[in-house]
Amino acid sequence: MRLIKTILPSAASVLLAASPALAEGLPADPLGSPMWEYHAEKLFTGGPVVFDNRVKVILPVIAEDQHVVPVTVDARKLDGVKRIVVFADLNPIPVAIDYRPMDAAPFVATRIKLDQRTPVRAAVQLEDGSWHVAGDWIDAAGGGCSAPPLSRVRGDWADHLGEMRGAAWSDGNSTRLRFGFRHPMDTGLVENIPAYNIETVRVTDAEGREVASMDVYGSVAEDPAFTLVVDRDGPMEVAARDTSGLEFAGELSPASGKRLSSGQ
Template sequence: MTRLAIIALLATSLPAWAGLPTDPYGSPMWEYNVERYLGNVAPVVLDEQVQVKVPPFAENSSQVPLTVDLSNYPLPIREMVAWVDLNPIPHLFSLTPGPAPATLVSMNFRVQQATTVRVAVLDDDGVWHLGSAFVDAAGGGCTAPSMTAANPDWEQNFGTIRGGAFSRVDGVRFKFSVMHPMDSGMVDGVPLFHIEHVVLRDSASSDPLLTMNLSESAAENPMLVFEFGHQTPDAVLWMRDNNGNEFERKLGGQP
């Protein structure tokens, strides 16, 4: 059966909903994942102003950099969802911005095979703006044992956060990494163990600058970058993993 035929079959078994454009990458998971993560009610448009940047080839399938550049995206952002179409658990993150949305989000993730990566942004009118990119890969990043698993002393460095706030011409860049195995639960004998929640708060007001839920596709010892156009370089980072461990650190400002 050709891929077109499969898509046709899938399409006939689904209620038709307006507003889903054709996938420029022709991914077999296009409709399924859009519906899974965005639902089948809100309209979806392809939007090149949601810039998704990945390397053309993943040299290391368990550490692939992803950058979502929204500096040219003009509309307010209510939600952001990212997924990796052909990963066993495609969901990568869901992000809810604070009053001033980040203009850039960057992190590293895993790829199980060559795949499209999607980032969708919800505007005030309830429309999802979707950007895509394709990364070629040898694969296996989701089911390979973590480096941490091979290190019997992993707890020594567990939870260590390196990071800070860096000033840009206008605005601020928060950049941090945390030592965490981020085990996907797909390696025999190593249970699921990963950071689920990331919250960045303004130090002074304690208002969240963003909250983020991470899934199994996030990479080991993740490094995250957030850029804001107008924000004091003074924030508190808080993270919690599925075992209930909490990690907290001040980024920038006075210690």
């Protein structure tokens, strides 16, 4: 960067001029990531950016399996959350999910693939447009995104495509939803296997009102699994669509979790 600035001062100033607000307003990255500014300038439009420890990004102490790295984001200490973007700076597909908890708590858990040691972050946007960011480095061996998924190796991915499992645990006010789909979530980075992934997940209540929705990218783990907390009781319809236009849907009944917890 220093070299470019020296040789091409005018070109650099043109680039900087393209996004004047961010170039000045972006806080220094506490994780020291080489990709912080690049991602920040692309993702954080519409408001100021702050690092905020009220956003909890919970990662395991070790990425034991770089194909399935659990990430939980809990931003329930913040009011007025409208979006949660989970991304890994050094992944070839950086963004994993872009979650909009409309009538749901600012809480989401899923599993992602990692292609190398990287920061994993959550960027939480509030209604005022501001972005609240937190995250941490996690070590990982290579190949999470560039090795074929297990179901491709076994060859049975199509036999179970879209099968959905899940349940709902209600406390009377809010309902915790856990669900997952059988899907290879191909990244497009494996030779001769084009990108093929679930790209949206929507949750609607019994009246058909949307309570939460999510954009999902190829860096989410094979057989993607999600945990959400919606501010509603009653049955919830979960519908996913993949990049081939296939739709997978199922209803999570409010009694399903209770049945599991009580061992029935």
